Amino acid sequence: MLRRGFLSVRSGLTDDDVRKSAAGLAVRALELPELAHARSVAAYVSVGSEPGTLALLDALHARGVRVLLPVLLPDNDLDWGAYEGAGSLAPVRHGTRMALLEPVGERLGPDAVRGADVVLLPGLAVDGRGMRLGRGGGSYDRVLARLERTDADPALVVLLYDAEVVERVPAQAHDRPVHAVVTPSGVRRFR
Numbered sequence: 001m002l003r004r005g006f007l008s009v010r011s012g013l014t015d016d017d018v019r020k021s022a023a024g025l026a027v028r029a030l031e032l033p034e035l036a037h038a039r040s041v042a043a044y045v046s047v048g049s050e051p052g053t054l055a056l057l058d059a060l061h062a063r064g065v066r067v068l069l070p071v072l073l074p075d076n077d078l079d080w081g082a083y084e085g086a087g088s089l090a091p092v093r094h095g096t097r098m099a100l101l102e103p104v105g106e107r108l109g110p111d112a113v114r115g116a117d118v119v120l121l122p123g124l125a126v127d128g129r130g131m132r133l134g135r136g137g138g139s140y141d142r143v144l145a146r147l148e149r150t151d152a153d154p155a156l157v158v159l160l161y162d163a164e165v166v167e168r169v170p171a172q173a174h175d176r177p178v179h180a181v182v183t184p185s186g187v188r189r190f191r
Contacts, residue, residue, distance in 0.1 A: 003124055022046075022054070023055060024183075025056060025159055026059055028182045028185075032118075032155075034155040035060070038117040040066040041067050041119075042112075043068070044069060044122050047099075051159045067083035068081070068083070068112055069081055069083050071102045073110075076139050076142070078139050079110055080110070080112040081105050083103055089103060110142075111146065113147065114146070114150050119157070122140070123159075126166070130178045130180075131177055132169070141174060145176075156176075160183050162183045178190060
């Protein structure tokens with residue numbers, strides 16, 4: 001029910017709202033010291049009314065950062081491919097879901113995320129503890145568990161709209177807190 005509420009608010013955003021927020025998100029995210037020093041960043045391509053990521057991906061790529069983007073596997077786990085600019089993406093439909101933009105090049109395997117200095121995570125909300133509410137598919141829960149099992153310690157950052165930073169979201173034993181949330185108006189750290 002909570003997820004539906006956040007998705008409903010997002011569906012009311014105009015293309016102009018999403019575009020303006022994406023510009024603000026890129027500016028704020030690029031100010032993060034973690035991204036300023038990153039050699040490799042695992043990110044994602046926003047779809048629909050999600051907080052926009054393409055401007056940020058392009059800026060990181062222009063800096064010479066290796067940007068890894070997810071490829072959704074049939075079991076909802078994520079493989080990874082390198083972002084080489086907007087021309088390196090293709091729409092891929094997974095069943096009846098909305099088409100996702102995925103990298104067209106070589107597949108690097110699910111463990112490629114372990115080499116990232118920063119992991120930019122999608123979400124619907126984050127709370128004051130840094131707990132992230134995802135869409136419920138479990139893809140990024142698997143990514144976070146993989147990172148934890150291998151002692152990889154990248155900075156975990158969620159990109160959201162301002163109103164999606166809330167007091168509390170439900171958390172389960174397997175959920176892991178993030179280190180920061182970036183919104184169009186600023187950054188909040190949790191660690």
